[in-house]
Amino acid sequence: MRGLQKRVALVTGAGSGIGKAIAQRLAEEGMLVGVLDINKQAAEQTVKEIRESGGQADAEVCDVTDYAQVCQAVSALESRLGPTWALVNNAGWDKPMPFLKTEPDFWRKVVDINYLGPLHLTRAVAPGMVERNGGRIIFIASDAGRVGSSGEVVYSGCKGATIAFAKALAREVSRNNVLLNNVCPGPTNTPAMDSFVGTGESGQKIRDAMVRGVPLGRIGEAEDYPGLVAFLASDDASFITGQTISVSGGLTMHG
Template structure:
């Protein structure tokens, strides 16, 4: 297998699908993982249309056993994993005092524990292979907070801290670990959680200096850079992709 292999979580739609297509265009073989296999299959079909190589794998990042099975399937198919993109995420926008403990648990399990599970499983393979890059999708809410997203912000803040610590531990193995912190993006998830306030998108567009929401391609372009050998000397960093909404 001469191509580099990218294992992408939550790649069945939205930002994850765009990342998968972008990396396939760059010559990566793609492991498209998602908790909804039909969505993952659709991403694989789109990659095939552009002449790329991809396989769909069922993966529930909240369950370590599911992650382990997905990684095993990926290695059986491609023999290795060179790049891990921790993209899977979910949120429910609501005031914290009106939120439910079951929602807290789901948000933390998907957004934080999911990334812990994949790193625990895949990093030893990267160490053995002598190469690896990890890009964790965080959020600017994890850096500056976001009303209606208290637990999500806490989870994404955890991702940023987790990224920095792993970057320190993995540097001796020459494995680069960074995170992308998107601002509000025009995705299916944003449309779903936007029901909390129908005017939220309009208000955000007015607040963003570039006067638009991020497109999935904006995030994918940044991920592709950090996943490339051009970012060989970059590790432990958090890159905001937010149109200037927050400058930190």
């Protein structure tokens, strides 16, 4: 895709799952990829695989809930790779539970990771993008934030807030050629899904129920999303901002 070669992309939660697939695809497109993850070993493994495939990448351990650590990690990666062109806010976490059985400590953890985390990263990179008059910020949101999801009430609220945040900030910085968009995955076969629904017979029943609801007859794979992310980071998407795009096999169809 146009305009990605030798530009820098930072991807949070890139040690596994969707984030790792995105980091690998952006590296394939010729980008210099900064891998951010709370798991040092997983981040380093992603970098190792990218380099073995001929790409360029570097890693920093980063807890997205800690703004000071976020700023330090971004600064360290930019000092080695260069100024950030594209930020992919991918890191997230949840645990399925009826809302009436949850407590404030759980709410705070979900909010800190899924909402404040993207705000921290965005605040760390957006001023540089505005100053340089160009950049892309892509949020891996969720269809849970568009239609709601039983057992994911606080998470759904965070993703809905993220979608609204991206739209509002897109208006503020559009004249500086900084574009913000949301990508909303549906249910996806990742390690996070395994921890979410569990394994064994009960976990398989939940997965089977998910599949029955998807017109294309399967849940997503991590590789279903990086192409759209690469497009939104590229010059081919230079007239797209403030948009929310579902990638869910038709599970949700928005006009």
